[in-house]
Amino acid sequence: MGFDMNVAFGAFGVIFAIAAAVVLSGFVFVIVMMVRNAKKVRDAGHDPFTLNAELTNRVLASEVLAxxxxxxxxxxxxxxxxxxxxxxxxxxxxxxxxxxxxxxx
Structure with a gap:
């Protein structure tokens, strides 16, 4: 009984498929969260692409940092x-x- 290459490559394929599925689901999760956050910000009346600049300007203009x-x-x-x-x-x-x-x- 020797080492069977087909079994080794088969196991590697399964592990690779599982890893690819985990990475792909991570990408999908991040994209879904970005879309949800952008919708929340837009529903609140702000532009999600300029939100950091808006918040920075408000803080700098406030008395908090005066x-x-x-x-x-x-x-x-x-x-x-x-x-x-x-x-x-x-x-x-x-x-x-x-x-x-x-x-x-």
Missing amino acids: PAAPPQTLEQRLAEVDGLQARGVISAEEHAQARAEILKG
Whole structure:
């Protein structure tokens, strides 16, 4: 009893067919998912081909990435309270209370 080449090539053919079927089903799955995602995006009123650019522009234009204003110094905060009193926005009592809170820290 020797080595039978037909059995070896037959087994290789079966393994190759299984591998090809797995790869092909993977391609089909990816294509189906891409079509479903594109349909969802289109149904939401967006262009699936420019969605990344749209989202990037919205994030860049939003306040999420805007630099935070530097904190005011003690002098700036006191000047703001003085300005509010000078314009009549706050009373003398409110001015005194606000200055005391600012100076207290």
